Amino acid sequence: MKLLKWPLILALFALLLFPSWLMVANSFSPAMGFLRNPPRLTPYEWTLKNYQRAFALEHLSRWILNTGALAVITIAGGVLINGAAGYAFGFCKARWIQWLFWAFMVPIFVTRYVLIIAQIRIVGTLGLDGLAAVVSMSLYWATGVFLFRNYYRSIPHEVLESARIAGAGEWRILLQVVLPMSRAMVGAAVVFLGMRSLGDYIWQMLNLQAVEARTYLVGLMATTLDVYAVKNIGYDLTVGTLLFLPYLALFAVSSRYFIKGLQIGAVKG
Amino acid sequence: MKSRDALLLIAPAAGLYLLSFAAPLLMAGRLSLFSISVGRETFVGLANYAKALADTDYLKSFGNVAWLVLFIAPLAIAIPYWMALLLQRFGRQMQSAGRFIAYVPSLTSGLIMALLWRWLLQRTGLVNAMLAHVGLPVVAWTGEPWPARAAVAMVTLSSGSGMFVILFSAVILAIPQELRESAFIDGATEGQYRRLVLRPILMPTILLALMLTIVGTLQSWDSIYVLFPTGGPKASVATPVYDIFMTAFMYSRPHMGAAKGVLALGVIAAVVAVQRRVEVLAGAER
Numbered sequence: 283m284k285l286l287k288w289p290l291i292l293a294l295f296a297l298l299l300f301p302s303w304l305m306v307a308n309s310f311s312p313a314m315g316f317l318r319n320p321p322r323l324t325p326y327e328w329t330l331k332n333y334q335r336a337f338a339l340e341h342l343s344r345w346i347l348n349t350g351a352l353a354v355i356t357i358a359g360g361v362l363i364n365g366a367a368g369y370a371f372g373f374c375k376a377r378w379i380q381w382l383f384w385a386f387m388v389p390i391f392v393t394r395y396v397l398i399i400a401q402i403r404i405v406g407t408l409g410l411d412g413l414a415a416v417v418s419m420s421l422y423w424a425t426g427v428f429l430f431r432n433y434y435r436s437i438p439h440e441v442l443e444s445a446r447i448a449g450a451g452e453w454r455i456l457l458q459v460v461l462p463m464s465r466a467m468v469g470a471a472v473v474f475l476g477m478r479s480l481g482d483y484i485w486q487m488l489n490l491q492a493v494e495a496r497t498y499l500v501g502l503m504a505t506t507l508d509v510y511a512v513k514n515i516g517y518d519l520t521v522g523t524l525l526f527l528p529y530l531a532l533f534a535v536s537s538r539y540f541i542k543g544l545q546i547g548a549v550k551g
Numbered sequence: 552m553k554s555r556d557a558l559l560l561i562a563p564a565a566g567l568y569l570l571s572f573a574a575p576l577l578m579a580g581r582l583s584l585f586s587i588s589v590g591r592e593t594f595v596g597l598a599n600y601a602k603a604l605a606d607t608d609y610l611k612s613f614g615n616v617a618w619l620v621l622f623i624a625p626l627a628i629a630i631p632y633w634m635a636l637l638l639q640r641f642g643r644q645m646q647s648a649g650r651f652i653a654y655v656p657s658l659t660s661g662l663i664m665a666l667l668w669r670w671l672l673q674r675t676g677l678v679n680a681m682l683a684h685v686g687l688p689v690v691a692w693t694g695e696p697w698p699a700r701a702a703v704a705m706v707t708l709s710s711g712s713g714m715f716v717i718l719f720s721a722v723i724l725a726i727p728q729e730l731r732e733s734a735f736i737d738g739a740t741e742g743q744y745r746r747l748v749l750r751p752i753l754m755p756t757i758l759l760a761l762m763l764t765i766v767g768t769l770q771s772w773d774s775i776y777v778l779f780p781t782g783g784p785k786a787s788v789a790t791p792v793y794d795i796f797m798t799a800f801m802y803s804r805p806h807m808g809a810a811k812g813v814l815a816l817g818v819i820a821a822v823v824a825v826q827r828r829v830e831v832l833a834g835a836e837r
Contacts, residue, residue: 396812522663
């Protein structure tokens with residue numbers, strides 16, 4: 283077993299990375315490469331054409347800006363709002379507050395697609411559109427409230443009691459004491475919320491129809507799903523690779539916190 | 552903390568909860584009781600539900616999802632389980648590298664993963680070329696019900712279960728070292744330790760992973776959207792959620808979609824209730 287562990291783990295890594303590797307490698311393949319038979323694991327010839335086509339998109343920088351704005355609003359708002367609720371649920375022992383907590387968990391089990399039909403109408407009735415429509419329906423995050431609550435249950439209450447005695451308001455305590463103290467949990471929340479704002483394709487697609495209003499995801503996706511465009515798998519995979527980069531950056535920067543946060547949720551939950 | 556202070560902190564989340572969850576849910580319930588006739592919304596009672604229950608494609612979608620879960624769940628849980636066990640034999644740095652690699656497939660957009668597989672699964676694609684290479688017959692992956700289901704299962708599995716590797720590792724890491732040592736002092740072999748100590752400790756996490764897999768499969772959308780936009784050959788692939796998506800957005804029948812949605816929620820609630828029950832039983836056994 284001792285000797286086998288290296289070949290085994292390397293085989294597992296290869297298996298896991300295989301599809302992602304195929305995507306990245308073949309994003310450098312010209313369209314003709316995909317018509318060859320038999321297919322190969324690496325491009326027949328390497329080219330940057332697909333990337334040049336993507337970078338030449340007129341609104342690409344605008345889409346990146348839109349995504350940045352959306353991510354910042356979702357992350358900042360999401361941490362504050364869900365963190366505050368989680369903190370209250372973790373600390374307040376009142377019976378009915380705990381009942382309220384379980385009501386707050388119901389969305390975890392309800393599929394988005396059932397709600398989307400009604401969400402579209404509500405957004406329309408309230409006259410929200412674009413970024414506001416996207417944000418309004420994605421800020422509340424039940425799993426986040428759950429994780430924050432578990433986290434605050436696990437830290438000693440005395441630390442926070444001393445701050446409370448000084449007479450500070452609850453929101454001030456949250457901003458100046460509680461959140462700065464819970465760096466691991468906030469880090470995990472940042473990754474999760476970032477991934478939510480980067481990956482919520484269907485809701486963004488339904489709300490961001492205008493070309494300039496699109497996000498990186500919706501804009502790039504539209505160029506590959508366009509039924510009138512010439513099919514080019516190499517370009518599709520280029521879009522895939524480009525969409526993969528922000529996640530990779532997000533995960534690489536904060537994977538440490540992310541894993542810690544998950545551990546807290548898994549072990550204490 | 553006083554309840555009043557707690558309420559103050561919960562208020563913004565509660566507002567958003569009402570706006571983005573409670574109100575849409577109630578509205579979906581209301582929509583399901585109406586229908587469009589001559590351009591006006593009219594109350595039709597439970598007629599949409601009756602129609603939904605008579606819709607064979609919709610009923611079939613629950614069977615489809617059961618098959619998908621049966622294909623996906625064993626591997627989606629076994630691979631991360633073994634990987635987590637294997638990783639704990641390595642040093643700290645290798646462990647965190649392993650968790651990172653396990654997570655990479657989950658960072659790839661599901662839609663693009665499906666586009667990649669659409670290419671791999673073509674009649675002359677890489678998968679068939681590999682099958683032919685070892686002397687197996689070529690498969691029409693998107694043309695027949697069973698290969699189509701297998702295709703969706705493959706795409707879902709390749710999007711990885713990095714989350715489960717992290718969950719399992721977290722539980723294994725939290726096991727006190729003394730427990731392991733005392734097991735070996737009492738003469739347990741490696742296999743016995745794994746079977747009698749590790750597996751019972753990991754059981755709740757395995758059940759959690761199973762529930763997440765079922766709920767996730769019920770909601771799977773992107774692989775079907777790219778590979779089988781109309782629900783697959785003989786409606787063999789569409790999950791209930793995809794069927795709802797088709798009804799509401801492709802065929803523009805939001806009222807019917809809402810009724811199907813409410814029915815699907817009932818089924819999910821039943822699955823969760825059964826899972827809780829199993830968890831309680833499994834807990835009582837120990």
